[in-house]
Amino acid sequence: MNLSLSSVEWHAGSWKFSADASFCPGVHLVAGRVGSGKTTLALLSSRLIRPDTGTIGYDGIRAQTLSFQYPEYHITGSTLREEAESYGVDPTAACARAGIAGREDQDPFRLSRGELKMFQISCILMRTWDLLILDEPFSALDCRAKLAVCRAIDEIQSGIVLVITHEQHILPRTDYLWEMRSGVLTGLGTLPEALFAWESAPGPVRMLRDRGILPANLRRDDMLEAACRMHEYG
Amino acid sequence: MIEIRDLAFRPLRIDRLVIPDGTTALIGMNGSGKTTLLRLLAGLSRPANGTIILDGAPPEPGRAGFVDEYPDRNALFSCLGDELAAPLRFRHTPCGEVERRVSEAAVTIGLGGDLDRTMDTLSGGEKVLAALLSALITRPETLILDEFDSHLDYDSLRLADELIGSSGARTVVRCTQNMDLAARCGQVVVLHQGTILHVGDPKEVFSTLEDTCCFPFSWRGGT
Numbered sequence: 001m002n003l004s005l006s007s008v009e010w011h012a013g014s015w016k017f018s019a020d021a022s023f024c025p026g027v028h029l030v031a032g033r034v035g036s037g038k039t040t041l042a043l044l045s046s047r048l049i050r051p052d053t054g055t056i057g058y059d060g061i062r063a064q065t066l067s068f069q070y071p072e073y074h075i076t077g078s079t080l081r082e083e084a085e086s087y088g089v090d091p092t093a094a095c096a097r098a099g100i101a102g103r104e105d106q107d108p109f110r111l112s113r114g115e116l117k118m119f120q121i122s123c124i125l126m127r128t129w130d131l132l133i134l135d136e137p138f139s140a141l142d143c144r145a146k147l148a149v150c151r152a153i154d155e156i157q158s159g160i161v162l163v164i165t166h167e168q169h170i171l172p173r174t175d176y177l178w179e180m181r182s183g184v185l186t187g188l189g190t191l192p193e194a195l196f197a198w199e200s201a202p203g204p205v206r207m208l209r210d211r212g213i214l215p216a217n218l219r220r221d222d223m224l225e226a227a228c229r230m231h232e233y234g
Numbered sequence: 235m236i237e238i239r240d241l242a243f244r245p246l247r248i249d250r251l252v253i254p255d256g257t258t259a260l261i262g263m264n265g266s267g268k269t270t271l272l273r274l275l276a277g278l279s280r281p282a283n284g285t286i287i288l289d290g291a292p293p294e295p296g297r298a299g300f301v302d303e304y305p306d307r308n309a310l311f312s313c314l315g316d317e318l319a320a321p322l323r324f325r326h327t328p329c330g331e332v333e334r335r336v337s338e339a340a341v342t343i344g345l346g347g348d349l350d351r352t353m354d355t356l357s358g359g360e361k362v363l364a365a366l367l368s369a370l371i372t373r374p375e376t377l378i379l380d381e382f383d384s385h386l387d388y389d390s391l392r393l394a395d396e397l398i399g400s401s402g403a404r405t406v407v408r409c410t411q412n413m414d415l416a417a418r419c420g421q422v423v424v425l426h427q428g429t430i431l432h433v434g435d436p437k438e439v440f441s442t443l444e445d446t447c448c449f450p451f452s453w454r455g456g457t
Contacts, residue, residue: 112265138384227451
């Protein structure tokens with residue numbers, strides 16, 4: 001199974017996105033500054049927009065989805081029940097998983113934005129995907145919800161997962177790190193070595209890196225273990 | 235300064251809360267009532283019961299600078315230049331002054347050459363930075379910021395903090411899920427199911443949250 005972007009270019013005015021990359025099964029974390037092209041990568045990879053040049057290849061990918069950055073863009077039903085059913089998942093289970101049990105007949109827009117985001121992500125994570133693209137899955141979530149989403153990503157056994165995010169503190173176990181740099185997709189490699197090259201690294205990674213300490217991975221437990229080492233060594 | 239008394243509105247039940255001048259972080263789990271409270275402070279909702287006094291008077295729409303957590307809900311106009319200019323034009327600011335301040339503002343977020351760009355082509359982070367500039371452009375005394383930082387990377391967060399710090403706003407209330415950011419504020423208010431769970435300086439408040447995921451990471455290493 002493989003997602004490939006071969007000599008892909010996409011233009012918006014004078015701004016150019018370019019990528020030459022291959023995504024194998026595993027968790028790929030894609031970071032980058034505001035406006036660097038992260039969402040464009042999500043849209044191209046999910047084939048919602050077509051490249052101006054180059055090709056996007058799906059090898060062995062049958063079931064794929066994109067979780068939009070804005071949860072409100074997903075809403076098609078007038079109740080959470082209808083919304084869950086539109087994903088083909090059980091409404092009661094989806095609401096329970098999102099921490100809003102018993103609210104199946106509520107209007108989705110009566111939820112707080114964080115609750116709506118968690119509900120929408122929960123619906124997506126209740127199904128199995130060959131290619132799962134999560135555009136800013138952690139924005140608007142509180143830390144407990146972020147940890148729950150990370151655990152769900154950690155438990156995915158197969159398929160390609162792209163986590164596109166600038167989350168600063170709570171991240172999933174990551175197999176490969178990528179960075180969008182002014183429209184150019186750049187592969188940084190595997191962890192922890194890739195952390196050295198991460199230009200838009202979150203504050204906690206910078207804090208550890210500046211002291212010569214690298215976490216084994218990006219999970220909260222890895223970060224806390226590294227913070228303990230920082231405390232020990234001063 | 236903002237003073238709240240006997241507030242009852244939707245999930246909120248707040249007997250008394252004083253938000254002093256300076257920066258206050260409003261934190262809490264999803265659905266705890268943070269946005270409801272911020273919209274009251276910004277005058278975008280009116281409380282069914284109780285009083286809110288902001289610098290001697292009830293909040294009125296447009297008095298405080300406000301950034302919505304939904305990036306798309308901040309924009310009224312289709313292009314960036316008009317969006318930034320709108321608060322000044324609504325106040326009948328002379329055209330030359332509007333043009334000057336809009337140009338200066340756009341440069342600060344690296345969009346100086348993009349004033350004709352349509353809002354739908356901005357990234358999520360660019361949208362909230364534009365919304366922040368639009369909120370700051372009239373130099374309000376009070377700023378109400380609803381979790382706009384969840385759309386920003388590390389460098390953009392620093393830029394936003396610089397813009398807020400140099401804005402001259404006397405009172406800033408910001409909701410955030412970034413506890414390192416909350417730890418840098420003068421006061422932290424923790425909402426839980428519509429009520430105030432903790433209020434105080436960051437050290438005091440976070441000492442009650444040390445065993446939770448809410449404890450600031452930057453404090454874990456003893457710094």
